[in-house]
Amino acid sequence: MQISFHGAAGGVTxxxxxxxxxxxxxxIDCGMFQGAHDMDIDNADDFGFSPGAVDVLLLTHAHLDHCGRIPLLHRRGFDGEIISTAPTRDLARLVLLDAANLNEEEARRRQRHGEKQPPLFDTLDVVESFDHFGRTARLGQPIQIGRGITATFFEAGHILGSASVLLEIAESGQTRRVLFSGDIGPRERPLLNPPAPPSGADIVVMESTYGDRDHRALDGSVQEFLDAIRDTDDRGGNVIIPTFALERAQELLFFLREGMMSGRIRRSMPVFLDSPMAISATRIYRKHADAMRPEFATRLRAGKDPFDLPELHFTRDSAESMALNRIRSGAVIMAGSGMATGGRVRHHLRHNLGCSACSVIFVGFAAEGTLARIIIDGARSVRLMGDDIPVRARIHTINGFSAHAGRSDLIDWHRRTGKPDVTFLVHGEQPERERLAKDLTGRVELPMMHQSFEL
Structure with missing residues (x-):
């Protein structure tokens, strides 16, 4: 048995x-690299293995850094089966179509500037890759995926449909249990069930994004979030929230509604969800109510939509999005992407960063090299669409909303897997991995790109 690592090995994406x-x-997963200045080169590079040799792809969840290179895998010869949970399948289709659209737009932009670099993949590649989605995984129910090999998906609590995957492999007269964590969510979230890893794993491949620190308590983060919005409203500015379309947008709508119903922020404040993908993802969340916490699902079935705000506006087309830039005060604008690497939020930052009455609220992880990270790290001006934009708006970073488990939750998750012989830490920057490794039992490896291990 051999395991090798071809992404998120020494990095986060x-x-x-x-x-x-x-x-x-x-x-297990086939995600895009995000954030680094040379990510286009990394994404277009060889996978480090033959796509045509892959028999089955087990998809842990639908974030782009876990599913984003599936169309490229298909284009380069993959002809196997993709297995995921039902919500992951639906969300992945949404995410990949959006990515193809962005790739095509970027290719057209480059062509206007005399460059002829084709998109990494296009809409046709995405549509054709959908044909590979086969059996649907149900949590806790084993699926036979090969001779002597079964896969079982377990709740990961990260986003809707996210799962950790246990492979039980009968080989050479013994059975070994290899557990891939995917991304692990915190134990306490309003929408999703907590992570529930299986015990008795022999080998664990585990994410370590926040391996060096814990998040602040959720209640405190919600209060800080609502306080920042109320303060900006009092100053007469807009609130810009770079938002991940999956999970984060839905959680924030829930917290905004709770804040309005409790009187902590103005009920008449207009909230714009300026993200076609987030709008569609919210519909998918409603569709898969059974994948959420029971009390939340009950509210949805009873017609008490927790995502419905008094002045919530969905802006799907680009003309509606551009019109938001004429709003000078009193609005909350949520738009993708969460790391401000692309999408509509960059236009809203361009029109609001220079205003001292406005605020920008970052509510998630920002990888090195992303615009979000540059602003968070204190840049006095940033380059946006060819212009130098001064940073005069108030910048808030509220990490308590992270969909990733903090250090204590990661250690607890690992403890619940049993006493694995070896743990591979992935999906984390090197300092985070090294810090977490010191607190885990058993042998711990920190694999690098394309490194292989015999098990």
Whole structure:
């Protein structure tokens, strides 16, 4: 049995892990690299394995850094089956179509500037890759994926449909249990059930994004979030929230509604969800109510929509989005992307960063090199669409909303897997991995890109 790492190994994005056993080749996730200045080169580079040799792809969840290179995998020869939970399948289709659209727009922009670099993949690649989605995984129910190999999905609590995947492999007269964490969510979230890893794992591949620190308590983060909005409203400015379309947008709508119903912020404040993908994702959340906490699902079935605000406006087309830039005060504008690497939020930042009455609220992880990270780190001006924009708006960073488990939750998750012989820490920057490794039992490895291990 051999495992190799072809993404999120020494970095946070691009999750892609390969396992060879019993003559089968199993891929766990196939994500895009995000944030780094050379990410286009990394994403277009060889996978480090033959796509045509992969028999099955097990998809832990639908974030772009876990599913984003699936169309490229298809284009380069993958002809196997993709297995995921039902919500992950629906969300991945949404995410990949959006990514293809962005790729095509970027290719057209480059062509206007005399460059002829084709998109990494296009809409046709995405549509064709949908044909690979086969069986649907149900939590806790094993699926036979090869000779002597079963896969079982377990609640990861990260986003809707997210799962950790346990492979049980009978080989050479013994059975080994290999557990891939995917991304692990915090134990306490309003929408999703907590992570529920299986015990008795022999080998664990585990994310470590926040391996060096804990998040602040959620209640305190919600209060800070609402206080920042009320303060900006009192000053007569707008609130810009770079928002991840999956999970974060839905959580923030929930907290905004709770804040309005309790009188902590103005009920008449207009809130614009300026993200076609987030709008569609919210519909998918409503569709898969059974994948959320029971009390939340009950509210949805009873017609008490927790995402419905008094003055909530969905802006789907670009003309509606551009019109928001004429609003000078009193609005909350949520738009993608969460790291401000692209999308509509960059236009809103361009029109609001220079205003001292406005605020920008970052509510998630910002990788090195992203615009979000540059602003968070205190830049006095940033380059946006060819212009130098001064940063005069108030900048808030509220990490308590993270969909990733903090250090204590990661250690607890690992403890609940049993006493694995070896743990591979992935999906984390090197200092975070090194700090977490010191607090885990058993042998711990910190794999680097394209590194292989015999198990």
């Amino acid at each position: 691009g999750s892609c892990h390969l396992l060879r056993a019993n003559g089968q080749t199993i891929l």
